[in-house]
Amino acid sequence: MAVADGQAPPRWSRDNRGGADLPQMMEQYPLPKKAYEDQLRRLHVELVKLQEWVREKGIKICIVFEGRDGASKGGTIKALTERLSPRVFRVVALPAPTDREKSQMYLQRYLPHLPAAGEVVIFDRSWYNRAGVERVMGFCSEEQADGFLKAVPLVERAIVDSGVILLKYWLEVSQKEQTHRLEVRIKDGRKIWKLTPMDVKSYSRWYDYSRARDAMFKATDTEHGPWLVADSNDKRRARLNIISDLLSRIPYEEVPREKVELRRLSRVGSSVAQGRAEVLTVHIGQPYID
DSSP states (O other): OEEEOSSSOOOOOTTOSSOTTHHHHHTSSSOOHHHHHHHHHHHHHHHHHHHHHHHHHTOEEEEEEEESTTSOHHHHHHHHHTTSOTTTEEEEOOOSOOHHHHTSOGGGGTGGGSOOTTEEEEEESOGGGGTTHHHHTTSSOHHHHHHHHHHHHHHHHHHHHTTEEEEEEEEEOOHHHHHHHHHHHHHOTTTGGGOOHHHHHHHTTHHHHHHHHHHHHHHHOOSSSOEEEEEOSSHHHHHHHHHHHHHHHSOOOOOOOOOOOOOOOOOTTHHHHTTOSOOOOOOTTSOOOO
16 A cells, blocks of 8 residues: 655655655645645646646546545545546546446446546545445445455456556545534535535544445555555645646656647628627626625
């Protein structure tokens, strides 16, 4: 199991792919917002290069994000994808299974979402729900959970053998920090939607989740699908660390692009269009009136 530790990160950027000075930044605590945004901007440039390489070469990449509630999986995925094309980087966050899906082979509903050539698929929670929330909250039996843990390394072996680059990240958050983040969700009207009834029930099962996590690592941390663990108690560090690590594990190359030059605007027909558009003036600060 590889550990992407926000406190003492390895020097991922062997070839200066946007993260060369990340270790020096980690020495500052907490990470200043400007330093975070500057570094993230450089990493976004590298992610665009990765995207164009994936599209040009027909590469298939699958990235799994797992962790407890409040571990900043969603924020990390947003930081990763916000400057990329959703046609190439596709986020999959499946809802609870339907009655029909419950009758299927467990992994069946995830398989159609795996990447085709030229795609990067990011799972915001994945088939590992069975090893975590389903096991802890009693949505599956112990026999079903154990059977899943035995089967999933074989399925992931088949995924990798089909040409998919598989990366599995676990975001680790402390009990104290998780409590703080869930309390913020309760109090902040912008974030309350993130807090589900299941999150509230799961909160009191911290140690059950720890045992389930350890059993999952033991059974599914394989050579072809290792777990990459990131300390997410500092959200900014975790995001930079994970993106830097991701870039270091994929041998992408910059795809040559033709130089783009804008042509001069044509004036033909310009007088016809003038004066025909209505202008909507928005007065900032005025109350919204329905």
